[in-house]
Amino acid sequence: AQSVTQLDSQVPVFEEAPVELRCNYSSSVSVYLFWYVQYPNQGLQLLLKYLSGSTLVKGINGFEAEFNKSQTSFHLRKPSVHISDTAEYFCAVEAAGNKLTFGGGTRVLVKP
Amino acid sequence: DAGVTQSPTHLIKTRGQQVTLRCSPISGHKSVSWYQQVLGQGPQFIFQYYEKEERGRGNFPDRFSARQFPNYSSELNVNALLLGDSALYLCASSTSSEGATYEQYFGPGTRLTVT
Numbered sequence: 148a149q150s151v152t153q154l155d156s157q158v159p160v161f162e163e164a165p166v167e168l169r170c171n172y173s174s175s176v177s178v179y180l181f182w183y184v185q186y187p188n189q190g191l192q193l194l195l196k197y198l199s200g201s202t203l204v205k206g207i208n209g210f211e212a213e214f215n216k217s218q219t220s221f222h223l224r225k226p227s228v229h230i231s232d233t234a235e236y237f238c239a240v241e242a243a244g245n246k247l248t249f250g251g252g253t254r255v256l257v258k259p
Numbered sequence: 260d261a262g263v264t265q266s267p268t269h270l271i272k273t274r275g276q277q278v279t280l281r282c283s284p285i286s287g288h289k290s291v292s293w294y295q296q297v298l299g300q301g302p303q304f305i306f307q308y309y310e311k312e313e314r315g316r317g318n319f320p321d322r323f324s325a326r327q328f329p330n331y332s333s334e335l336n337v338n339a340l341l342l343g344d345s346a347l348y349l350c351a352s353s354t355s356s357e358g359a360t361y362e363q364y365f366g367p368g369t370r371l372t373v374t
Contacts, residue, residue, distance in 0.1 A: 151301075183365075190263075190349055190365040191302070237301050246292070246315050247351075247363065249301030 149174040149240045153250035160228055161258050168223040168253045170238030178240040180221040181247070182212055185235045194236075197221065208232070233257045261285070263352050263366035271372045272340050280335045280369045284352030290314075291333040292363060293325060294349040302349055308333055309355070337371075345373045 154169040172178065179198050183191040195206025202214040212223045221238060238250040264283045272278050284291050290309040294302035307315035308327035327333045331352075337344055347370050351363035 153301075181362075190367045191351075192365070193362060196362060239301075246304045246307060246317070247294075247302070248304070251301050252299075 149178060149242055149248045151238050151240055151248055151250035153236075153238055153253050155253050156251065157254045157256065159256045159258060162230055163227050165224065165226050166228050166232075166255060168236050168238075168255070170221045170223065170250060172219050172221065172238070172240045174219075174240060174242060176242050178242050180212075180214060181239040181241070182206065182210070182221070182223050183237045183239060183249075184208075185237065185252075187234075191237065194223070228255070228257050230257050230259065263350055263364055265348075265350050265366040265369050267369060268367070269370045269372075271374060273374055274340055274342060276340050277336065277338045278340060278371060280337075280348050280350075280371070282333045282335070282350030282352075282366060284331050284333070284350075285364055288352035288354055288364070289331050290353045290355060291327055291331065292351045292353070293333070293335045294351065295319070296347040296349060296368070297343075298346070305335070340373045342373050345371060347371075 150173045152171045160166045181196045182194040194210050195204045197204045197214045205211045210225050235252045235254050237252050239247045266281045292307040293305040296302040304317040306325045311327045322338045325335045347368040349368045350366045353363045
């Protein structure tokens with residue numbers, strides 16, 4: 148079985164400042180890793196994914212994440228946030244067959 | 260191209276009633292998965308269907324059931340509703356179910372409130 152822990156439930160950050168959202172996972176098999184964003188009253192939108200290869204993954208809207216196998220982490224970063232980045236962010240793992248296991252989410256509040 | 264669509268957007272039901280939620284996948288996608296997202300939590304996997312067959316089931320009671328139609332659309336049914344069933348129900352579609360498919364596309368969800 149897989150599990151995902153997002154270490155911060157809320158992250159307040161000032162506009163144009165950097166942000167890092169932490170994600171740790173556990174799994175007995177190789178996994179694929181994802182970050183999704185959810186804006187208020189909307190579904191989930193894929194930000195980026197790690198399948199294999201380079202451990203630094205670049206996604207949409209200036210986000211990137213780094214896969215660290217030894218630390219079983221997949222932290223999400225953005226060097227400079229905008230007000231529009233205010234949303235909830237979910238880390239997820241998939242071992243096989245479409246079943247995504249999500250973390251509890253991190254709410255990012257960008258302040259002017 | 261249209262994305263994943265779900266209906267209805269919102270609905271309110273009373274405890275003990277039954278509800279049916281509908282999902283239309285992206286054209287060409289044969290796999291549909293359902294997730295439950297309780298307020299303040301991450302989504303939890305309920306079911307996955309591929310080519311009209313159930314391919315996966317999460318840890319949900321038998322009150323939850325689903326099916327997939329020949330056009331790959333899907334319905335999620337919940338019987339004997341409980342207050343705890345109040346949640347956002349998300350549908351996701353993808354191209355296949357053979358191993359990991361790398362990306363699922365989510366619909367906007369159906370907000371179910373049970374009173």
